[in-house]
Amino acid sequence: MTAWIAFGNILRKDMWSYYLKPPNISWGLVMPLAWAAMFFIKTGRGLDSVMMMLPGLVAFSVLFGTTSLLAVTVTFEKKGRSFERLLLAPISLEVLMLAKTSGAILFGVINAFIPLVMAAFLIDLTGINWGILLPAMALIAISSTFLGLFIAVSVSEVFEAQTFSNFFRFPMIFLCGLFFPVAQLPVWLRPLSYALPLTYGSDMLHASINGSGQLPILLNISMLLLFCAALFVMSLYNIRRKWIV
């Protein structure tokens, strides 16, 4: 009971204090809009290309929405010592960190719907396989959040977390098959692609939105779950090793 009350209140506090703030909401809206506009201007293509673009926009919104904010909810609180309050609470570190990350996961999923809602005004979305899309959005949100957590607990300053996040995020966007298939990448880059969680998430998004997935869905789900577990366990290990010295 203690754990559930603490979990719910940590999540609620983070949502109101950090996630549901106007700058974050506007960021969630502006980012996919800016990318979509850039794509249209660059390619000069019409609305028929929205379906091709949608997986990239969804992934982009989730990835940036989740990874950025962990630097605030975790690194910033650690630096300000308010995180010590959480470490002193009679709840396990696992529950605590799940509570701290669940806000980002929820925010990521909400962000994922923004490009979809925008697209619904322009094109017919009835062809989308929601049975694959929804788990894809959730798993991308979870794995990206845990990647953000791993970064946040590996550094001590907020700016370091932001810099370190970009070090992962931008290469990942271009290597994960969102904008061009992994098969078209140079042979030596492909192993790197398959070492990225977003590659499997992106494949699920392609499969659900435009039916162009390359890998079996079960493999994608398994790999994403594996990444989630590994990143979470490594983050907890880092917290125990570095923060409880």
Added chain:
Amino acid sequence: MSVDGKAVAAIDARGLTKRFGEVQAVAGVDFTVDAGEVFGFLGPNGAGKTTTINMLIGLARLDAGTIRIAGIDCSKNPKAAQHLIGVIPDDSNLYPELTGFENLCFCGALYGMTKAARETRARELLERFGLAEAAPRKFAGYSRGMKRKLTIAAGIMHSPSILFLDEPTTGIDVASARQIRQLIAQLNTGGTTIFLTTHYIEEAERLCRRIAFIVNGRLVRTDRVETLMEQVHGQHIVVFTLEGAGPRLATKVATAFPDLAVEPHAGGRLQVASTATVRVSPLLRFFEEQGVEVMEARKVQPSLEDVFIRVTGIETTVMQREKERKPMGAGV
């Protein structure tokens, strides 16, 4: 405090040891805090006070030793007794974006308090600390004294049976400090065991039943306040405030007056002590011969401060200044 009908100590620390690289922060510290007592933990900066507290509350791992809180072995699992303890850090580390009321409710929720229970308790504490009017204001806008009081309120939201207080009155105004000391005494009267670190010796003397002195990571003395005071019982102490005193004046006085114990203090002060009445006239003449002007001569009652200086060799005024200069949150 009892487990299966057997009385147990609130805190039982044995052989606590902690090293940070080359620095031996805490070296084999042993002490027991009885249930319901106020236990003072005194020492200069870098003595190992914060590290010891961090080990006791589960924010630092032990290199060696054992910790039992209310009979629960926390050496391997620091979470085991966290529901029993409250921690008030030396830094006001609440959430700046939350109001006073929200901060307290959030802290209560971390300990599993229901919504109704935490709201009632938060209102009660805000009233008790004179913060009821500031309750809807954000913590970021509070004065230092108000922040300190709310941090203390947050530490006792869940009514812990053992409370760790790290420098509760450092850097706040006299009225707030007095209010906090009264509250500590009230909490203790209500049965709360208190582990207190402070740089203000008179505060420790006033509040604590027993005191441990820690220097360079080792406990140099642990005793009841009355027992410690016996050391200076019957002492006559006069403090001179001097102008133009050279660095060797204390040695010269000690040579000229072998019956007196002479200690130089900060701020041009010189303390002389004796088991007999201190005769001031010969000393005044001596100072005059040395070309030193006496600004003030004051007879003082021997205090725990004198015991502290005797035991640790450290001047308390230096220790207080160090603490007040130190950035918030720093500590070994």
